[in-house]
Amino acid sequence: MNKDKIRFWLNLIFMVGAVVGVILYLQKNEERHMLGLYIILCSMVVKIAESSLRMLK
Numbered sequence: 214m215n216k217d218k219i220r221f222w223l224n225l226i227f228m229v230g231a232v233v234g235v236i237l238y239l240q241k242n243e244e245r246h247m248l249g250l251y252i253i254l255c256s257m258v259v260k261i262a263e264s265s266l267r268m269l270k
Contacts, residue, residue: 216266223263230256
């Protein structure tokens with residue numbers, strides 16, 4: 214698998230995670246609010262990994 218395919222999948226995981234995280238974060242339920250925050254933070258880690266792959270190109 215080349216770096217472009219890996220970057221594509223990492224970007225896709227980031228975008229889906231960010232959207233799901235924001236939807237959960239904006240809900241009134243406190244448990245879903247925190248879950249959304251954790252999903253957003255994990256999505257940011259995936260984006261940092263993708264960005265570092267881009268820098269190593």
